[in-house]
Amino acid sequence: MKISCDIKVKHLSRVEGHGNIHIKIKGGRVTEAQWEVVETPRFFEAMLVGKKWDNAPWICGRICGICSIGHTLASIRAVENAFGIVPSEQTRKLRLLLKHMETLQSHVLHLYFLAAPDFLNTGSVFPLIKSHPDVVARAARIKLLANDACDIIGGRRMHPTTTVVGGFTMLPDRCKLESLKRRLEEAVTDLHRTAELFRSFPVPDFVRETEFVSLRGNGEYPFIGGDLVSTDGVRMKEHDYKKMTNEYTVARSTAKWARLSRESFAVGALARLNNNFAFLHPAARELSESFGLRPVNHNPFMNNIAQLVECVHVTLESIAMINEFLDNEWDEPRQAVKHKKGKGVSAVEVPRGILYHCYEFDSAGKIVRSDCVIPTGQNHANIQHDLTELAAQSASMGRKDAEIELLAEMLVRSYDPCISCSVH
Amino acid sequence: MIFRLINKRELRELFDVLAENRIIGPVQKGTSHDGKALYAFEPVFDFDDLKLDYTSTARPAKRYFLPSHETLCTFSVHENGWEKTVDFNIHEPHVFFGMHACDINALDKLDKVLLESNFPTPYYAAKRKNMFIIGVECTPQPSCFCRSMGTDSAFHGFDMFLTDLGDSYFVEVQSATAFNFLKNIRTREPKEKDHARYMKVVADKNSMFTTSVDTTDLAKILDMEFQSDVWKYWGDRCLSCGTCASVCPTCYCYGVEESVDIDLKGAKKKKHLYSCNLIDFAEVAGGHNFRPESHSRLKYRYYHKHRGFMEEFEESLCVGCGRCSEACLAKITVPEVIASVRSGVKPKGKKGRHGK
């Protein structure tokens, strides 16, 4: 059977930002399969020019509401790298803990509120409140915990306030950290239930050979700083990030696209897992294997599972880190900052993949040039190529219109794209 | 009054005796950018955290008896009806370990309006009746002018009062409760020479004041200078931020706000301390504002403290603790405002709005 269809999804829902999908199949031949990014750009890179260094993290956090903590931390680190500031071990750990809580928050939001409705045949999480109250309550519980943790450590869950160049304005309350630890321990059970839920969802069987780019861990699963690697064997230093991203502009997108060894590459939870499987917490690795998720996995839909695995990883690692904190004396939270002329690059793994911030300062500590490369921006080309492949497969398999539309939407959603962020 | 002398080391014993209760006292909360210790009244669990030689706290202990936000009552709401539950928000007595005379006098002043006039407020009363207060002699700070306000020493309103004599404390014992507590530790009757030492310490303290306010006929002068241009000068500087009232141990004005719970099954009536310097303090339905200009609000604050309270209770509602002077970013200080109103001359060398 030769099928024909014309699918137009304007402003895809349950993703952050504005993107459209077009798939046209005529008599079994794909004539069009397009991922369009129509988000309005905000020009952060331009607005930073002339601003003093302390503005950068505060303003750049606003690139994205979901991963504002990641942006803030990336920005802080870029400034610190430019000024030659090395954060104390306490600061480094506390930042990582904060980052973990954002990862947990963001992944749970995506898994339950954005992805799960597709498998449970609803358009949103709202009908699930009635049909699956326990599922929604569990999601809310984990998310609340992660968000509260961000409040405790970062001052607030969005656009954090305690995180500054040089460290923290103040340290979290000891009692609050203790209660946080207890809640994290309880969350482990909730995460196992989450795993059971996702085990009951059929993961679409779709594979396309892909290059995966992420940070490379040095003894631990990487989140903040380190070398850049790809599954195609590329390895580079942080400051060479431009050679890793090779950004270019495309007519149908206000976001820039990226490429490395092939026409496109992917970043995100799956990429991190593919490159650093060995560094996962043993329990997380075990969970991953139980889903048949082992490196190098080329099914983009498995990104959801990779997120789940990371949830377990960050939760367990956070518990250990809090224990360590509580056992130790605490140092001054903040070191003095002396600005100087120079350039600083920082790569940070945010929920959706590797994020780069780069600033160049003049001798007065003002920004002369800035550049931010967002994970979703790096994924756009890969989404496009996946979509083309999915359309071709669907055409040859004779899938129905509605089925193709849902699969296409799910495919894009599995990247958990953060579109407004990519068009910062 | 009964006097006692206790060795300094014995104070720790007293603390431990009292520790069965919740103890509030001065502790160091931070350090200012010029290296000065910043103190606050906080719950104390360890005697070593208690800093009895503190300069002054940026905030009074007000939050323990007049909290900035307080739920007056809650309602449970059902079809056409409701029930009201009132809670005075205190469930155990508090020990205040180390209050200065100004703060004790402030409590006495608040008592006059909140306890002794018509409609005494139980929310305050419940907390006030559950305070055990240990006063401690202070060292005058640059912004203090309590001596001018007659509040540099406390005659009542505390249970016991400590004066540091170097190796020991001279203790004024005012309540039977305090007397009983003191039985737990070693004390002795002061001797004549201890009295002399005490008098010397007090005299030394009195010589240390650097700031003063001329309060002669102040109430009348405020009346006469009601239209003075000097108010406009201060009004222009004022940020209308309410900080002075927030840090003042005697400011008690408030606003009430009611809210319905998000599940629509209950409601709350909340009180929050306000400040007469805030723009909408005297705004009524329809939007009419009786004090739209910042100078009229600032003037009202002085008027209420130094004239209205005087008329009502024969004393001023200011204890000269100097906290508002310290806290005000616009550097509006009571001594300067009163001096300028008195003389009708604006201070020199300070900028008002638009640099005038």
Added chain:
Amino acid sequence: MENKLPFVDVLKDIHGYQRKADLGSFEYSHKAEITNVYPLTSNEKLYQIQIVDPDMRRRFTFQPGQFVMLEVPGVGEAPFSISSSPIRHGDIELCIRNVGNLTNFLARVERGVQVGITGPFGTSFPLKEMMGQNIFLIAGGLGIAPLRSPILSVLENRSRYANVDIIYGARQPSELLFTYQYDMWRKFDISLDIIVEKPDAQWKGPVGLSTDILRKKLAEPDGSLSNNTYAIVCGPPVMFKFVCNMLTEAGIPMQKMFVSLERRMHCGRGKCCRCNVGSTYTCLKGPVFDYWSVMNLKEAI
């Protein structure tokens, strides 16, 4: 546990209706039911409110000029002058204009709803002192609401007062309150003059400001206001300022003229300071002041 301080419970249980000096009177509100709602104009309604407990209702007494704080849980609490006769005790009437949060909510409330009433608060018009004398009442707009209580009180004891004159001014005829009662008032030998600023087609009465009528009255041969006249003035500040000046010139002593002031109030009990004029609490020393006091209050007018 011998060193544990005993907890002092200032108030073991709240005993209903209390004296002003008792701690229990502070947050005590009478539960009351709105028994009826009459729309008077498009912006004002008359609410009949009855204290639910019959015993409390009987014990609730007030003087004309006093106000209550009316509370709708979760919505708000505000002061309103009692508009009904004091002989009805805790079965009161309030005339309320919808101007804001609480009053707009009240405008949507129907009878049967429970509200909270505290009070009565404040000073009153000295009707006892006025006995045997002439009374001149001058109201502008909503100012008739607090005056209705003294008017009704006078009606009930009509023979004890000499001449009673009311001048009532409103912006337009549709804004006149209590129109259904004018005839009755007149039947009780009360001279009632009503004037509007903007007449409509049906309007037959005089047009202008209440001061116009007052001026005319004062010019009448027997209009001289000798020592045996009291005046009660209530309305917007500009109005009472003019009226009181005219009356002073006509010879009424300042301490025999009474006005009711409106200020913001959050407690009604002399605590929140919001109603202070100068440094005088309107809720304790007012809302009814004689004109001499008003003149001596800084920032009153």
Added chain:
Amino acid sequence: MPVDNYLGVPLHRPKVAFFEFTACEGCQLQILNNEATLLDFLSLVEVVAFREAMTERSDDYEIAFVEGSITRADEAKRLKEIRKKAKVLVAMGSCACFGGVNQLKNRFNNNKWVKEQVYGKFPVESEEARPLEDVVTVDLNIYGCPIKKEEVEKIVTNLVLGKSVSHPKYPVCMECMANENICLYKMGEPCLGPVTRAGCDAWCPGSRFGCWGCRGPADAANVEQIISIMEEHKFSADTIIDRLECFGGFKKFAGELKKRTAKSKSKKKRAAK
């Protein structure tokens, strides 16, 4: 069973829709961040469109919550359509209320340069970033970057009850003091708390981070005075301007200060010559 009346007054469960323009979508996310009360919140209203969270959408709504600023002609057009449909249009967050950080690019007065800085020669459509009220009438503002969920809940509860919605008229200092924070000026940090509208419960100063004025000026804010106070505390003109211009609420004052600083600089230069 959702409650259908409050003290006998029937409740109105409004149909609400959420929209976003140029923004980080953080304000919408704050609504989803209501975990503890989200269910109660959702039973107060009927959400008919919320792209970030749901697929279904409907054009039948009374209250439109709009996030983001307007930076393109198509956005202005869409906003006007929303205005036509909505009875109440709510500007949600600093971007919608004042332009937010997006308006920082306006300060160059050179859109072409801005575009080239990011996209080089690649053509992109973008205009000045404008707050919603520059395009349509706004009925209600919810301030903040991000908005505070407690405040949104209160506002929506009040809308449902028919209570009036009002913002604090006083500045952040009031809340900061109520929370017993140490004033940042004592610690040598700048803060716009004395002039910024309260309502955030002194979010930033509570973490020892000076306020940047995301909620815009309080009623009767004495901005000139805080500028001279900051100058007395030896904060540079750049630092003061950075704060004032960050979210757009104090744009006017930032502009004036910039002009003044430029003038005194050129005077100094001339004097040096």
